[in-house]
Amino acid sequence: MNAFSAGWLALREPFDREARAAAGASFDLKGLAARLRGEASALTVLDLACGTGANLRELAPRLGGVQRWTLVDHDPRLLAAVPGVSAPWARAAGLSMTTSAGGLCFEGPASRVEVELLRGDLARPLDPALPGRHRLVTASALLDLVSARWIDALAVRAHEAEAALLFALSVDGRALWQPSLRDDDGVHRLFAAHQRRDKGFGPALGGDAAQWAATRLSSLGYEVTQAASDWHIDGRDGAHSVAMLRAMVEGAAAAAIEQDPSAAPWIRDWTARRLDRLERTTLRVGHRDLLATLP
Template identity: 40%
Template sequence: MSGHFQADWLALREPADHQARSRALVQRLQAWCERRPCLQVLDLGSGTGSNMRFLAPRLSGDQHWTLVDHDPALLALATAKDNGHEWRSIQADLSQWDRVASDPAPDLVTASALLDLVSADWLESLVTACRERRAAVLMVLSYDGRVEWSSPDPLDDAVLAAINAHQQRDKGLGAALGPAATGALAARFRDAGYRVWVDPSPWDLGREAAMLAQALIDGWVAAACEQLPAGHSRLRAWGERRCADVAAGRTRVRVGHQDLLALPGSEG
């Protein structure tokens, strides 16, 4: 995926992301943050800063954000709402985030649309690093493997199975956990003595979000074709039908995501 295409995709999905996020978890995190006069926030896989743009205005106190991403072109596009908080960006591979973004130590580690792309080992290292620092963790918009159409198509189930299988390929951080990632992280943090909450944060896309739905469907078709090379023509035909269905208002698609908040010890 080129940097330009990825930036366009991130801009296209940002309104849907912000609408889908769990307000209840943000409120619980805000209550935790109120006890801290200064908050060091580490945002992993930050892209152009969408997570910061949503979260910073909703948290209280003095905030200092560090945005970490492997793509310098995306970080160059990062912006923040005018909220008076300081922020900086660091270009780094996420496999090395703990080395490059530990000074100062974060009070809150957060990421958006990242968790389903990482491996079990990466999750273990995240839990270990956060437990050592007693950092809170907010991981949002992690794909949970569920896609529901308001009107069915005969190929929906086969495409979904291919997409979910593709989600478990190596995305650069080891074999990805895909839809199982949120449950795996919740269990690890509970074992580490954290209090953990998980809320749904699904996209609900229809005709009003046809451009986003089309880009999403195009991505699904590409992933399914990689999993099922012999089915290219049928899969592309499915994608064309589904794009036309959404654009004409004949169907809506609900894409499952989950938000996870983990607070250290008995706090929160």
């Protein structure tokens, strides 16, 4: 699986949070948590490709109550960063945070979230015991990196465990730059083709991932709800937004050139024109959130 830096994850997290808040009205997560918890003392949650824990920080307050999370990632540096990145969030949320070997715990007046940090290579066949002991399986910004076969295998494992699934921030292929420039479409076409390269899971689904997952899960008897969770990045909003736009321009250009090296001259020209007007640029990137539950 390709590596992601903690810096990139920190840069994108505010835009992820805003996008997921827009999609959140479509999902009754507290009601979902109550149903999944049932008579058990805690809701068990499996977070795949957790990075530095952004998905936990987003979902734990919305699920509420007592929770036990297993955070899985292949990168030990990202796992090691979870406590430090989460500490300011915990303070802002009025939660105390304690750490222990292999995990941490957040506790407040009405909630307790126990967290196990687990290193695991998700490109290998998934250990059936992982979804088997969790009532909710979740991931953020993962589905578009994986293959149809990988999603199919996870869907079957989750169904066997009677677990619900919540996938956030899967790209859906839409991107809108304003003001538009010549070659926007050309760069986006090459970037989208690059997204479908093998990231270690087989040929990636890219913008088709959410719909593939929805179809597959529906065929297994899941009730599937989707909601748009688009990024809205506006260079007029200040330095952080400008930095995000710069990362998007440079990342798209690098991927497009890697996809078609012969196109490098015009892509570099596009890059220069885009970078020259970041503070006057907006970008909307299409994403989908998907919740699948069994009746």
